[in-house]
Amino acid sequence: MHFVHESLPQRVRFAPGDAARGVEAEIDRLRASRVMVIAAEAEAALADRVTSGLPTVLRHADVVMHVPVEVAQRAREAALANDVDVIVSVGGGSTTGLAKAVAMTTALPIVAVPTTYAGSEATAVWGLTEDGRKTTGVDPAVLPRAVVYDATLLRSLPTDLAVASGLNALAHCVDSLWAPLADPINAVLAAEGARALHEGLPLVARDGAGLPGIELALYGAHLAAKAFASAGSGLHHKICHVLGGRYNLPHAQTHAIVLPYVLAFNAPNAPGAEARLAAAFASPTAVGGLSALCRALDAPRSLSDLGLTEAEAEAAVDDVLVVVPESNPTPVTTENLTALLRAAWAGKDVS
Numbered sequence: 001m002h003f004v005h006e007s008l009p010q011r012v013r014f015a016p017g018d019a020a021r022g023v024e025a026e027i028d029r030l031r032a033s034r035v036m037v038i039a040a041e042a043e044a045a046l047a048d049r050v051t052s053g054l055p056t057v058l059r060h061a062d063v064v065m066h067v068p069v070e071v072a073q074r075a076r077e078a079a080l081a082n083d084v085d086v087i088v089s090v091g092g093g094s095t096t097g098l099a100k101a102v103a104m105t106t107a108l109p110i111v112a113v114p115t116t117y118a119g120s121e122a123t124a125v126w127g128l129t130e131d132g133r134k135t136t137g138v139d140p141a142v143l144p145r146a147v148v149y150d151a152t153l154l155r156s157l158p159t160d161l162a163v164a165s166g167l168n169a170l171a172h173c174v175d176s177l178w179a180p181l182a183d184p185i186n187a188v189l190a191a192e193g194a195r196a197l198h199e200g201l202p203l204v205a206r207d208g209a210g211l212p213g214i215e216l217a218l219y220g221a222h223l224a225a226k227a228f229a230s231a232g233s234g235l236h237h238k239i240c241h242v243l244g245g246r247y248n249l250p251h252a253q254t255h256a257i258v259l260p261y262v263l264a265f266n267a268p269n270a271p272g273a274e275a276r277l278a279a280a281f282a283s284p285t286a287v288g289g290l291s292a293l294c295r296a297l298d299a300p301r302s303l304s305d306l307g308l309t310e311a312e313a314e315a316a317v318d319d320v321l322v323v324v325p326e327s328n329p330t331p332v333t334t335e336n337l338t339a340l341l342r343a344a345w346a347g348k349d350v351s
C-alpha cells in the first residue's frame with residue numbers, strides 16, 4: 001500500500017433537536033461575539049430556531065445557487081461593513097457555498113448547520129459562477145471550523161428534494177472509490193456512507209419527518225463528503241459539473257440522474273468498488289443495488305425531465321472529455337461517453 005491521505009481539521013457535532021446549543025458552544029470556543037447569519041429566505045425559520053440566542057449583528061439572505069460572483073461580493077462587503085468575527089450558515093449547499101465565498105477573502109471562521117445532504121460543509125471546496133461559468137477550487141480557509149448536524153432541521157425538506165439530495169451524497173461515496181486521490185481510508189468512509197444512505201433514504205422517502213431515517217442519512221452524507229473531500233472529483237462529478245455549469249441544471253437532481261449510468265459504466269472495470277458497493281447495498285451487484293434503491297425512492301430518472309434536449313446532452317461530451325481523470329477505471333471515449341449521456345438523457349433502464 002502506497003498512498004497519502006489528508007484528514008481535514010474540523011469539529012463535528014451530531015445534536016438532534018439541539019442545534020441552538022451546539023452552535024452557541026462552537027461560537028464560545030471560537031471566542032466570537034459578532035455573528036453574521038447566512039440563510040436563504042426559504043431557510044429563515046430554520047435559522048431563527050438555531051440562532052435566536054446568538055450575538056447576531058448581521059442577517060444575510062441574498063443566497064443564489066452556484067454563488068454568482070456579484071452575490072459573493074455583496075456578502076463579503078456586508079461582512080466587512082459590520083465587522084463580523086464569525087459566520088453561521090444555516091441551509092443547503094447554496095447557503096454553505098456563500099459562507100465559503102465570504103471566508104475565502106476574509107478568513108472568517110464558519111460554523112455550518114446543514115439542512116440538506118449536499119455535504120459542502122465537510123469539504124474545503126469553493127465554487128463561484130461568473131458569466132454562466134462555474135469555477136471551483138480548494139482552499140483550507142473555506143472549510144467550516146465546526147459543523148452542527150441537527151436532524152430535526154431536515155424534517156421540512158420536501159421529499160423529492162430529500163431523495164435527490166441524498167443521492168447526491170451517495171454520488172460522493174461512489175465517485176470517491178475511483179477519483180484521482182482514492183485511497184483505502186476514503187474507501188472505508190465511502191462504503192459506510194453508502195450503507196447508511198442505503199438504509200436511511202428509503203425511510204426518509206416513506207416518512208419525510210421521521211428522525212431515524214434522517215439521522216442515518218445525515219451520518220451517511222457526512223461520511224460521503226469526507227470521502228469526497230479527500231478523494232477529489234471522479235468522472236461522475238466531472239459530468240455533473242459540466243452539465244450543471246452549461247445548462248444551469250438543479251444540482252442534486254442532476255447527480256441523482258447521472259449516478260446509475262456512471263456506476264454501470266465503471267463497475268465492470270472497478271472490482272474493488274463493485275464489491276464494496278454491492279455489500280453496502282446488500283445486493284448481488286452494485287448496479288442492481290443502486291437501481292433498486294432509485295426505484296424504491298422514486299428518484300428522478302432522466303435529464304430530459306430537467307428540460308435538457310438530447311443535442312444539449314451530447315454537446316457536453318467534449319467539455320467532459322478534457323477533464324476526465326486519468327484514474328477512471330473504464331477508458332472514456334467520445335463514443336462511450338456520448339452513449340452514457342444519451343442514456344441518462346432518455347432515462348434508459350440501467351443493468
Ligand code: NAD
Nearest residue numbers: 042066092093094115116118120123125154156157251252
Ligand atoms: P440548495 O442549497 O440550493 O437548496 C435547495 C432548496 O432547498 C433551496 O430552495 C433551499 O432554500 C431549500 N432548503 C434547504 N434546506 C431546506 C429544509 N431543511 N427545508 C426546506 N427547504 C430547504 O441545494 P443543495 O443541493 O443543498 O446544494 C447545492 C449547491 O451546493 C450547489 O451549488 C453545489 O455546487 C453545492 N455543493 C458544493 C459542495 C462542495 O463541496 N463545495 C458539495 C455539494 C454541493
